[in-house]
Amino acid sequence: xxxxxxxxxxxxxxxxDRDAVKPRRGGRGEQLQVPEAEFRSYYGRPIIKAPVWKNxxxxxxxxxxxxxGSSSVLAAMxxxxxxxxxxxxGRYVAVAGAMxxxxxxxxxxxxxxxxxxxxxxxxxxxxxxxxxWILSPFAAFATATAAAEFLGPRLSERGSGRFVRRAGDAxxxxxxxxxxxxxxxxAVLFSNTAVPTxxxxxxxxxxxxxxxxxxxxxxFGLVASSVRDNEPAARxxxxxxxxxxxxxxxxxxxxxxxxxxxxxxxxxxxxTASKACLVAGAVGAVLGRxxxxxxxxxxxxxxxxxxxxxxxxxxxxxxxxxxxxxxxVPQRERIRxxxxxxxxxxxxxxxxxxxxxxx
Amino acid sequence: xxxxxxxxxxxxxxxxxxxxxxxxxxxxxxxxxxxxxFFTDTSVCIGCKACEVACKEWNLVPDDGTDASDLYRLTGMxxxxxxxxxxxxxxxxxxxxxxxxxxxxxxxxxxxxxxxxIPSGLPALGGGxxxxxxxxVPAPGGGTVDLLSLLPDDGAHGQQTPDDERxxxxxxxxxxxxxxxxxxxxxxxxxxxxFRTEFGTVVVQDDICNGCGYCVPSCPYGVIDVRGSDxxxxxxxxxxxxxxxxLEPACAKACPTQSIQFGDLDELQAAADARLAELHDRGVSExxxxxxxxxxxxxxxxAFFLLLDEPEVYGLPPDPIVTTRDLPEMWRxxxxxxxxxxxAAVAAFWRxxx
Numbered sequence: 268x269x270x271x272x273x274x275x276x277x278x279x280x281x282x283x284d285r286d287a288v289k290p291r292r293g294g295r296g297e298q299l300q301v302p303e304a305e306f307r308s309y310y311g312r313p314i315i316k317a318p319v320w321k322n323x324x325x326x327x328x329x330x331x332x333x334x335x336g337s338s339s340v341l342a343a344m345x346x347x348x349x350x351x352x353x354x355x356x357g358r359y360v361a362v363a364g365a366m367x368x369x370x371x372x373x374x375x376x377x378x379x380x381x382x383x384x385x386x387x388x389x390x391x392x393x394x395x396x397x398x399x400w401i402l403s404p405f406a407a408f409a410t411a412t413a414a415a416e417f418l419g420p421r422l423s424e425r426g427s428g429r430f431v432r433r434a435g436d437a438x439x440x441x442x443x444x445x446x447x448x449x450x451x452x453x454a455v456l457f458s459n460t461a462v463p464t465x466x467x468x469x470x471x472x473x474x475x476x477x478x479x480x481x482x483x484x485x486x487f488g489l490v491a492s493s494v495r496d497n498e499p500a501a502r503x504x505x506x507x508x509x510x511x512x513x514x515x516x517x518x519x520x521x522x523x524x525x526x527x528x529x530x531x532x533x534x535x536x537x538x539t540a541s542k543a544c545l546v547a548g549a550v551g552a553v554l555g556r557x558x559x560x561x562x563x564x565x566x567x568x569x570x571x572x573x574x575x576x577x578x579x580x581x582x583x584x585x586x587x588x589x590x591x592x593x594x595x596v597p598q599r600e601r602i603r604x605x606x607x608x609x610x611x612x613x614x615x616x617x618x619x620x621x622x623x624x625x626x
Numbered sequence: 627x628x629x630x631x632x633x634x635x636x637x638x639x640x641x642x643x644x645x646x647x648x649x650x651x652x653x654x655x656x657x658x659x660x661x662x663x664f665f666t667d668t669s670v671c672i673g674c675k676a677c678e679v680a681c682k683e684w685n686l687v688p689d690d691g692t693d694a695s696d697l698y699r700l701t702g703m704x705x706x707x708x709x710x711x712x713x714x715x716x717x718x719x720x721x722x723x724x725x726x727x728x729x730x731x732x733x734x735x736x737x738x739x740x741x742x743x744i745p746s747g748l749p750a751l752g753g754g755x756x757x758x759x760x761x762x763v764p765a766p767g768g769g770t771v772d773l774l775s776l777l778p779d780d781g782a783h784g785q786q787t788p789d790d791e792r793x794x795x796x797x798x799x800x801x802x803x804x805x806x807x808x809x810x811x812x813x814x815x816x817x818x819x820x821f822r823t824e825f826g827t828v829v830v831q832d833d834i835c836n837g838c839g840y841c842v843p844s845c846p847y848g849v850i851d852v853r854g855s856d857x858x859x860x861x862x863x864x865x866x867x868x869x870x871x872x873l874e875p876a877c878a879k880a881c882p883t884q885s886i887q888f889g890d891l892d893e894l895q896a897a898a899d900a901r902l903a904e905l906h907d908r909g910v911s912e913x914x915x916x917x918x919x920x921x922x923x924x925x926x927x928x929a930f931f932l933l934l935d936e937p938e939v940y941g942l943p944p945d946p947i948v949t950t951r952d953l954p955e956m957w958r959x960x961x962x963x964x965x966x967x968x969x970a971a972v973a974a975f976w977r978x979x980x
Contacts, residue, residue, distance in 0.1 A: 306938065307936060307938050307939050308938050308939075308941065309703075309722070309938070309939065309940060309941030310703045310941075312941060313710075313848065314847075314848050314938070314941060314942070315843065315845065315847070315848040316712075316842045316843060316845065316848040316850070316851050317842075317843065318839060318842060319839040319842050320839055336967070337971055340968055340971035340972065341971055341974075344971065344972055344974075344975045345975075348975055375839075376836050376857075377836075377857030377858070378835070378836045378837035378856075378857045378858065379836075381835075381836035382836060384817040384819075384834060384835075384836040385816055385817060385836065385838070387817060387818060388816075388817065388818040390813075390816065390818070391957075392641070392813040392814070392950055393813065393814050393815060393816045393840070394814070394956075395814070395840050396816035396817075398816075399816060443968070444968075446968075447963075447965065447967040447968040447971075448960075448961075448964045450967055451963045451964040451967065452960055452964075454959075454963075455953075455956045455960045458952075458956055459814065459844070459949050459950065459952075459953055459956055460810075460814075460843040460949055461810060461843055461844060461845060461846040461848075461949050462843050466952070469952055469955070469956045469959065470959060473956075473959045473964075474959075474963050476963075477963040477966060477967040480967060481967060481970060484971070485974075498974075499971075499974035499975045500974070502974040503970060503971055503974040506970055506974070507970075584843075591938070594938075594943050595938045595943070595944060598944045598945035598946070599938075599944055599945070601945050602944060602945050
């Protein structure tokens with residue numbers, strides 16, 4: 268190496284990941300109007316720590332929570348409107364989702380034997396604490412409902428059998444009240460972090476996850492119920508897919524440069540696959556609802572689309588946390604705007620020079 | 627925390643904004659000690675890493691298993707072979723070699739416009755026509771190994787021999803947990819393992835932590851992490867055990883240049899303001915305080931810094947904001963969409979044909 272090739276700048280000033288900071292597509296209304304980022308960092312290292320949550324545990328937990336949450340509402344309504352196959356499937360998948368989600372949540376802990384510590388306090392400031400207190404009663408209600416569903420036909424028509432069925436209906440309604448919260452609180456779980464792509468999407472993620480949950484629940488309803496019973500499931504699934512697709516579009520547009528993590532790597536693959544599955548499932552549900560096999564296939568596609576979205580959002584967040592440009596560039600922009608708003612030439616408050624008293 | 631419902635109603639600064647006494651907000655009575663902290667003055671840091679060693683020794687922090695290359699675990703980042711803060715690194719000394727062509731230092735980076743020199747107050751190297759050592763290293767296979775070429779970045783970030791064409795300014799800074807006024811890790815911890823001490827610091831109770839890892843992405847500074855060997859989250863305790871016995875934290879005790887100063891936070895802030903004024907008077911215009919202002923995004927830091935360049939050069943976020951600032955809105959959005967999901971699922975049954 269010759270002297271001429273020695274770096275003549277600070278090494279960290281070269282910490283621009285050309286792949287990570289692609290030129291933006293024009294005319295899409297970015298919030299962050301930054302030039303192709305010239306930013307400084309410490310040897311290009313990440314500034315925040317990426318989540319240590321396990322993959323696939325956490326994305327699967329998100330998917331199962333959404334599936335169980337929306338299925339519980341479908342099941343309760345199916346019980347009230349005499350749709351036995353939709354009711355049975357919804358009740359069973361609600362308990363399966365709650366139990367499976369709990370298993371994944373515990374397996375995700377780095378000290379699984381202490382999972383009950385989740386319930387030693389209730390903290391509204393911690394979405395994971397609130398989520399534990401949502402999941403626990405939901406799992407209890409869903410389990411009771413599924414047990415009644417299983418025992419109901421096996422008991423006498425009157426007396427104890429009728430009591431069990433009525434108790435099952437009541438706990439099914441209770442599960443349906445809690446279920447939607449289980450489906451959307453996970454959006455707060457993700458967005459209440461310092462991960463830029465998640466945090467800045469805190470207005471979009473709840474809608475995205477609710478849509479994803481509706482697609483999953485509707486999809487499973489199409490798989491599990493007869494053609495006679497499956498119309499509500501098809502409607503919910505199609506609506507969920509539409510909401511999910513539209514919200515994903517709006518989210519990536521509003522995120523501006525932070526959306527680049529959705530446009531590369533595994534997150535891009537997952538989100539593309541998710542969109543394909545959702546479109547296919549929705550079209551199939553509209554056209555093929557009255558054919559049992561077509562309805563079931565559409566349901567599988569809707570569920571796959573829902574799950575792939577969760578995996579894609581998870582991957583995008585990891586990539587965002589590992590990219591120092593995602594921290595430095597928007598925060599610099601924020602400082603610049605604040606300076607403009609206050610007074611030209613004013614130093615940002617974190618560096619304001621305050622003379623000591625008496626000096 | 628005690629006034630969490632007030633916080634959600636917007637009548638309290640429990641989640642965001644200036645908070646004069648975080649310990650009182652956490653429920654300690656009026657008799658609690660004053661808030662303590664660190665003032666790390668990087669302008670006198672000599673990069674000796676005594677703080678890193680003292681912290682490891684006193685707190686029995688294990689090997690951090692620094693990754694990078696397997697070649698003596700060298701990162702190629704000047705003398706920084708620690709990398710960053712983490713579960714087993716509670717003090718981290720950053721080394722930045724600000725190398726620029728002779729006479730090209732700009733005003734934006736604190737340079738003197740007339741001479742183009744790196745500003746005073748710091749040793750500026752240059753002038754000596756030292757030979758480049760790398761020209762003498764034979765090609766691989768010739769019996770001698772070019773160690774720099776084995777580094778992950780081909781030695782581009784490695785130490786450089788200053789020659790007569792370049793000015794070098796060497797920045798060193800000892801980073802640590804900021805013990806924020808509004809600590810994202812603490813508020814997000816679902817078990818209550820993280821708590822606010824009577825000194826206003828933030829500490830993990832290892833016997834409570836279940837390793838959920840939620841604190842890790844909640845920190846806007848990337849401080850706390852889960853340790854692979856025991857699964858628990860760990861970070862600087864500001865030597866909680868030593869504070870209880872009236873001792874200063876190990877790193878501050880070990881620092882030979884008083885770059886790390888420990889004390890009551892209000893006194894440290896006054897000292898930092900005086901030091902900044904002194905440096906500005908001496909023409910070190912690039913000096914600035916970081917984490918000093920209680921109006922910043924985390925309500926001010928318990929551990930704050932005097933820096934000689936932009937925060938991101940040291941690996942610090944330029945404008946951190948605690949994630950819980952937006953939490954009330956997030957809960958509102960999630961609740962509304964949950965209702966929407968329930969209504970949609972019910973409405974799907976409207977006039978259904980069977």
